[in-house]
Amino acid sequence: MNLPLIKLVDIPQRGDARGQLSVAEIGGALPFVVRRAYWIYGTQLGVSRGLHAHKHLHQLCVCVVGSVRLSLFDGRREESVVLDSSAKGLLVGPGLWREMHDFSPDCVLMVFADAEYEEADYIRDRDQFIRHVHSS
Ligand code: T46
Numbered sequence: 001m002n003l004p005l006i007k008l009v010d011i012p013q014r015g016d017a018r019g020q021l022s023v024a025e026i027g028g029a030l031p032f033v034v035r036r037a038y039w040i041y042g043t044q045l046g047v048s049r050g051l052h053a054h055k056h057l058h059q060l061c062v063c064v065v066g067s068v069r070l071s072l073f074d075g076r077r078e079e080s081v082v083l084d085s086s087a088k089g090l091l092v093g094p095g096l097w098r099e100m101h102d103f104s105p106d107c108v109l110m111v112f113a114d115a116e117y118e119e120a121d122y123i124r125d126r127d128q129f130i131r132h133v134h135s136s
Contacts, residue, residue: 003079005093006072011062013087022086024060024112029089032058032114039064039110043103050098053123053132058114062089066107073097075133083109095136097129 009029014021024030043049050070061070067084074096081090082102092098100109115121123129 003072003074003077003096005074005096006079006081007091008081009060009089009091011087011089020086022062022064024062024089030060030112031091034112034114036113036116037110038113039108040100041065041108043068043107045103045105047103049100049103051124051126053097053129054094055121055123055132056094056115057121058094059092060089060112061092062086062110062112064108064110066104067102068100068104068107068109069102071099071101075130095133097126 011022011024011029014023026033040049061083063083064086067082069080069082070090070092071078071080072092073079083090103109123132
């Protein structure tokens with residue numbers, strides 16, 4: 001990962017003969033206490049989501065079924081990461097413009113966040129985001 005605010009982490013797999021089990025916990029894949037979890041699924045073909053940044057929020061994204069491409073932009077550089085395994089998670093810090101593209105029809109994207117939902121934490125205008133990063 002070239003952008004300092006994103007990090008690909010291993011999610012321990014504890015499967016056995018009965019089937020699979022993946023775990024995200026503090027001291028392991030999770031560097032923060034989870035205050036909210038949500039999951040994105042049933043995304044229509046060709047739809048892109050995200051298209052915003054967060055001022056403070058830290059999140060761990062895990063694609064538990066299917067695949068999705070996340071594109072992250074810090075105001076200068078852009079990086080794309082394909083998530084297609086429940087054994088990998090992407091830690092996404094604040095101050096990054098994020099877009100989600102190429103959802104597979106079966107994609108289930110789980111997101112763990114360190115804060116409750118707060119619309120005031122969102123920057124939904126790309127030009128405003130660029131001004132925000134260049135002024136901080
Ligand atoms: C992010 C990416 C990866 C809530 O009421 N509570 C919530 O916790 C969330 C996440 C959303 N909402 C409402 C707000 C909107 O009316 O659900 C609706 C869809 O949310 P949004 O358009 O922001 O969804 P995405 O997929 O564009 O973005 C989401 C997260 O909002 C965002 O924090 O980083 O996934």
